[in-house]
Amino acid sequence: MCAVNTALSVMSYDYPTEKLSVYVSDDGGSKLTVFAFMEAARFAALWLPYCKKNKIVERCPEAYFRSNLSWFPETDQIKMMYENMRDRVEKAVQKGSICHDYIPNEGEGEAFSRWTDGFTPQNHPPVIQVLLESSKDKDNAGHTMPNLVYISRGKSATLPHHFKAGALNVLLRVSGTMTNAPVILTLDADMYSNDPQTPLRVLCYLLDPAMDPKLGYIQFPQLFHGINENDIYGGQLKLEFQIEASGMDGLVGSTYTGTGCFFRRGVFFGGPSKTPELNQDHLVNKSINSKEVLAMAHHVADCNFEKQTKWGTEIGFRYGSLVEDFYTGYMLHCKGWKSIFCNPKRPAFLGNSPINLHSTLNQLMRWSVGLLEVAFCRYSPITFGVKSINPLTGLCYAHYAFWPIWSIPITIYAFVPQLALLNCASIFPKVCPSRRSLASQL
Ligand SMILES: O=c1ccn([C@@H]2O[C@H](COP(=O)(O)OP(=O)(O)O[C@H]3O[C@H](CO)[C@@H](O)[C@H](O)[C@H]3O)[C@@H](O)[C@H]2O)c(=O)[nH]1
Numbered sequence: 001m002c003a004v005n006t007a008l009s010v011m012s013y014d015y016p017t018e019k020l021s022v023y024v025s026d027d028g029g030s031k032l033t034v035f036a037f038m039e040a041a042r043f044a045a046l047w048l049p050y051c052k053k054n055k056i057v058e059r060c061p062e063a064y065f066r067s068n069l070s071w072f073p074e075t076d077q078i079k080m081m082y083e084n085m086r087d088r089v090e091k092a093v094q095k096g097s098i099c100h101d102y103i104p105n106e107g108e109g110e111a112f113s114r115w116t117d118g119f120t121p122q123n124h125p126p127v128i129q130v131l132l133e134s135s136k137d138k139d140n141a142g143h144t145m146p147n148l149v150y151i152s153r154g155k156s157a158t159l160p161h162h163f164k165a166g167a168l169n170v171l172l173r174v175s176g177t178m179t180n181a182p183v184i185l186t187l188d189a190d191m192y193s194n195d196p197q198t199p200l201r202v203l204c205y206l207l208d209p210a211m212d213p214k215l216g217y218i219q220f221p222q223l224f225h226g227i228n229e230n231d232i233y234g235g236q237l238k239l240e241f242q243i244e245a246s247g248m249d250g251l252v253g254s255t256y257t258g259t260g261c262f263f264r265r266g267v268f269f270g271g272p273s274k275t276p277e278l279n280q281d282h283l284v285n286k287s288i289n290s291k292e293v294l295a296m297a298h299h300v301a302d303c304n305f306e307k308q309t310k311w312g313t314e315i316g317f318r319y320g321s322l323v324e325d326f327y328t329g330y331m332l333h334c335k336g337w338k339s340i341f342c343n344p345k346r347p348a349f350l351g352n353s354p355i356n357l358h359s360t361l362n363q364l365m366r367w368s369v370g371l372l373e374v375a376f377c378r379y380s381p382i383t384f385g386v387k388s389i390n391p392l393t394g395l396c397y398a399h400y401a402f403w404p405i406w407s408i409p410i411t412i413y414a415f416v417p418q419l420a421l422l423n424c425a426s427i428f429p430k431v432c433p434s435r436r437s438l439a440s441q442l
């Protein structure tokens with residue numbers, strides 16, 4: 001349901017819906033996810049006009065119904081519809097299968113036939129399902145709906161999938177064949193839009209003629225909800241996501257932090273693309289549900305597509321680090337692109353952060369390995385970055401990349417005092433009497 005809320009919150013952006021397309025990537029390759037998004041597509045027909053008519057700012061349904069919501073004549077009905085949808089999805093997840101009564105038409109039922117017997121999350125052909133098509137589907141008030149497309153990229157147990165970077169590159173290619181919009185937002189499934197005006201804010205930067213044409217992306221801070229007010233455990237990661245990002249903004253711009261970031265599509269195509277359909281300027285004028293477009297989309301989402309191409313090295317999101325966001329932003333800066341850190345008063349996005357020790361340790365471990373992969377690769381910020389971007393930004397990137405090394409002095413510092421105490425040893429040099437009197441005088 002978290003991903004459904006993410007999608008609904010951006011589908012209801014204050015932006016012409018015929019120009020808006022939401023692509024959902026499901027690396028788990030589950031029919032339950034398709035089912036959840038079919039339900040979301042139906043609910044969107046009610047939710048979008050409700051939000052727009054009543055000028056609702058909180059457009060993530062879960063957050064809206066949880067808050068002290070403003071009441072309108074149709075609120076109770078919408079709330080009931082939302083809860084019914086949530087129950088159906090949660091029941092299906094609990095049971096692990098979808099009840100036939102929940103599938104209203106044959107077309108939808110047919111989508112599930114792609115899950116054949118040999119289909120596993122690690123080994124399956126690509127599945128792309130258009131759930132809403134802007135040129136055909138209308139909401140309950142008769143307005144156009146945005147496109148909503150489900151994608152589960154092809155996977156093979158014998159080929160590397162490159163984790164999230166691999167998934168993002170498939171999204172980049174499939175959206176290229178279907179709609180090819182010049183601006184792309186990447187948003188994690190555990191975050192949602194908290195401000196429907198965000199795309200307009202971004203366009204102010206991108207369309208400003210006075211702006212540097214090298215502006216490649218606009219990063220919003222990662223802010224989390226559900227953290228106690230004073231954040232006594234530092235769960236907001238304020239230093240990394242807000243303070244340091246503002247500092248780097250004074251140089252060539254903030255790092256890319258994986259979510260809540262709007263890119264110009266062009267930044268991912270540093271070199272000429274091999275497939276003409278993926279050329280960033282190509283205009284798609286066929287229906288996204290047409291045979292040709294779907295065939296091309298399936299082709300570019302196949303696990304064999306990237307063989308012998310520059311995907312992940314020179315084009316698209318970069319492979320080679322578990323922190324693909326940090327590495328991709330860094331390589332874009334090395335190529336000469338600039339970025340902007342935009343931190344509006346009302347948070348543009350809100351997300352979940354790990355709330356127990358196990359998931360925190362898991363995340364820190366993943367980040368540490370990923371950062372060290374960048375620190376010691378051939379494009380290390382300390383050697384390559386300081387030359388390619390500028391010395392100061394290179395050092396900023398080095399500060400992040402070598403950050404896991406802090407674990408060594410911190411571990412020593414955590415144990416030495418106790419060991420010293422147990423062994424009656426002093427960890428500080430003895431102060432001789434003359435110096436002590438000097439110290440006391442000082
Ligand atoms: O093989 C994978 C692994 C992850 N994801 C997606 O990646 C997103 C982020 O994963 P999450 O588990 O939320 O990781 P976090 O540690 O919270 O993510 C932070 O760190 C990641 C690595 O640096 C960044 O990509 C994220 O944007 C950033 O929020 C999720 O939406 C996942 O669905 C994939 O699609 N495929």
Ligand SMILES: [Mn+2]
Pocket residue numbers: 188190352
């Ligand atoms: Mn996350």
